[in-house]
Amino acid sequence: MEERGMNQRIKDLRRQSETTVPHIYIERAVLMTDAYKKYEGSVSIPELRALTMKEIFSRKKINIEPGELIVGEKGDSPQSTPTFPELCCHTLQDMQVMNDRELICFKVSDEDMKIQEEVIIPFWEKRSMRKKILEAMKPQWKDCYEAGIFTEFMEQRGPGHTVGSRKIYEKGFLDYKKDIEDALNALDYMNDSKAVEKRDQLNAMSIMCDAIIILGERYAALATEMAEKETDEARKAELLQIAENCKVVPAHKPQTYWQAIQMYWFVHLGVTTELNPWDAYSPGRLDQHLNPFYQKDVEDGILDDEKALELLECLWVKFNNQPAPPKVGITLKESSTYTDFANINTGGITEDGRDGVNDVSYLILDCMDEMKLLQPSSNVQISRKTPQKFLLRACEISRKGWGQPAFYNTEAIIQELLNAGKSIEDARKGGTSGCVETGAFGTEAYILQGYFNIPKILELTLNNGFDKVSGKQLGLQLGYGTDFDTYEKLWDAFSAQMKHFIDIKVEGSNVITQLYAKYMPAPFLSIITDDCISRGMDYNAGGARYNTNYLQGVGIGTITDCLSAIKYNVYDKKKFTMSDLMKALESDYAGYEVIHNMVTNKSPKYGNDDEYADEVMTSVFNLYQGLVTGRDNMRNGHWRINMLPTTCHVYFGEVCGALPNGRLAGKPLSEGISPEKGADTNGPTSVIKSASKMDHLRTGGTLLNQKFTPSVLKGDEGLEQLANLIRAYFALDGHHIQFNVIDRETLIKAQQNPEDYKDLIVRVAGYSDHFRNLSKALQDEIIWRTEQSFN
């Protein structure tokens, strides 16, 4: 294992984080159950949720690891992972699978297993959200869900998908209590029919403030106690400072750079202990938030760059100590990783529109470079105003090959947010989180609802709506492929089927949204997200200033090549008939090698700046975008789309038979907006041109992966040209681009000898992961991504 970190302290903490095996932390579930038994029925649901958190934060085991400067864990130690039985009550078999599985495993002790069986399952089995959700779904929804037409994010994890703003550093929780008090006093019981509901929500938020303040006090007490026993004078002083910090935050606003980071971390623990929201929580524009503290502390002589970097590295370890909550079933397949997607945006522009790069921005780049950790996902926002020096430094790190930082286009993000109705101020404060998702930080609940399998819809279209894989009639009966004697007729049928399945998906999610609003409010997240307090509404019920639902389209490269191959070979050039093609698909191209060759190697493909294929791509994109955008989301907001897959393109591929682009049955689909593997043969500028024909500004994020051989990017020239590629893509309104810079041979060797390549990290899709932790299918997928090795 490679030792990284600026000094011995960081090396030790990092090693502990990297070598500790993730394991289940059952105490949260136990305390949650106790609290429910104690309070349920006597208080409102929001208050009940807040009281359970108070119970947890008052009683959970807390710890300070040797050498730590930033304190607090979601569990009781690094890599200890709480469960959330109120959302998903794991069966004993689930627990056993988690313990035994080779990838993304979580160790479960016999004691945990016993508690799960005797305490957790009996209480939660019939009342978990997962149970409520599955009971509320129609049979049609279930059939489609099981067939892999779409996934449902809320099935095992809570909504979240949001990011903190500057506010976290400007107020303490006692200040929030005051705001809540004011909102309570302003309630209009005379005229507002929701006033009582609002009262309950606000009371819950107030209790939540108490809960987090208690946690801070306990850490202050623990640090003081440890300092008393500490014999090493230097460590004693650190512990006393930690105690001092925890007396200030989270109750009051932070005074120093160190306290500002500790404040963020307490907030992170609050959000991720309250529920298990997707993408954990993120500090967002961390460089901008920390910079005022940095400047002041440097001025006051209490901080230098070395100390400032050390504290950042401590924070990085903290993120890395928290694996994503354990997932099972389809949810595991769509997001098969320990990464919990906390994502830090560096650079960009300021709220008043100036270049946002500052001293802390460069420190964050140094930290990312030195730590080389999966978590947090680190990215840079590049605006037209971003200095070339910053871009080149980011390229230099990215060229090292492990996928961080990814590059985001500030101007595109702002346009996307403005298009979705945000004010210019809120848009400029925004950025991206999770993989690539755009949001207004601190003011928006932008919930990803699930992935949508676009190529699968074509498969169903060709088969009269019948799914051969699940053996069920899922779609409309509009005829078979052979019934469509023109491309236009095929297209019309495909469009109608798309609408049919998107209707089913959206209807299901809208029901789930209402279930969450009713049963699973998030008062802690509501405190820190504007305008939940002033509206007296919960985050999960539409209390945020902006509320968006995203449906993530998967397989645009694959579907484009499929439709393009049909249009070109069957309708335009008449090289073979639809009937020939259908037979070829049915036999997975066995015995139809000539057709396979034509569709695979002799047809127009997306990713080559080829108008024939790219026009198909824009048609599919516009269709999908048009069918989703603007639908009501039940939270005073609308549905929108983004184009990202996490690991879902592998799962969606498993449920598709052979496809008309030559992809064989069961193989992964294309990921993000990247071309199908091996389809882009014209170099990176062509990929960028093709990808930019999609109207990125109508999305909430797109994901483009590029793989380079190291030799292409070597030297100053390679670096300059990489930076130029990024600038040009962004001038064309591209949203995001990321790079893998590892040659195929290395990846193949790593697949054969995983033990020798323990440290190998690759970019997957909007996040990086250890190569050894990826499924074989995903490893293959990355190995065979087209390498851009031109000279």
Add this chain to the structure above:
Amino acid sequence: MELPYIINIQRYSIHDGDGIRTTVFFKGCGLSCIWCHNPESQNYDRDVMYSREKCSGCGKCIEICPHKAIHFEGELPVTDRNICEKCETCLDFCLNNARDIVGKQYSINELMKEIEKDRMFYEQSGGGVTLSGGEVMSQNIDYLLPLLKKLKKSGINVNIDTCGFAPSESFRAALPYVDTFLYDVKHLDSDVHKRFTGQGNELILSNLRMISDMGAKINIRIPVIEGVNADDKSISDIIEYLKNNINVFRVNLLPYHNTGSHKYEKLGLGYEDELLNVPCDERMEELRNAFTTNGFPDVKIGG
């Protein structure tokens, strides 16, 4: 007008001059250098390319060929180039993609459209288009000149990558529309030159001198090959000549590599490279120093 054949349009070329460039490889060259990396570029016509490595010997091409131009010799298909009409029918049926036809014609407008595709990248990076080959300067000047004028008018930076073996009139006509010439110099001794490239160097050197006198921006490129020109004498001859006659802004020393050999097989040609050797890194450094100490300001190893 007879349109020239183009072998390939390579985008994102970053070692062929400044910035991100698109390189257009024209087909046909008056030289036949024995080390040529792109033997498919020597002939001015379309060519059938065949890869013995990829071929499974299934015989599908023989079966399908409408002109009966392919027959088995032993286990492998052989194309009779006199019969083959290059209709491309066999390509769809070759499951191993062992067959290809090289050479495609583009009208000036069609070619401009291809070049324009990466304009964004040229402008961002200070790049442009590189016309190469084969030999671009020996192509039909009635095609080349309007193309160059169009490129100039469009504000696209133009590099001409040339071996110099082409009509002087073409150079004279093209010069006002070319930003930089990437000009190959291989050997000063005309006999040696002829032995290795099939032609003497008189025309090449006189063209070089002419465009230098006319004020062209010249980037000299020297393929460095052990066994041909990597010795002290050959190099110092080149240095002396350039120093005394040519206005050079940059020199690229391109170490020979032998990756072209498999292509000869594909084309059914022989590759006489046993005389040739790859120069070692130390030798390349020595040569770079030789140029630098003679006052050449910008000397690079490699593209």
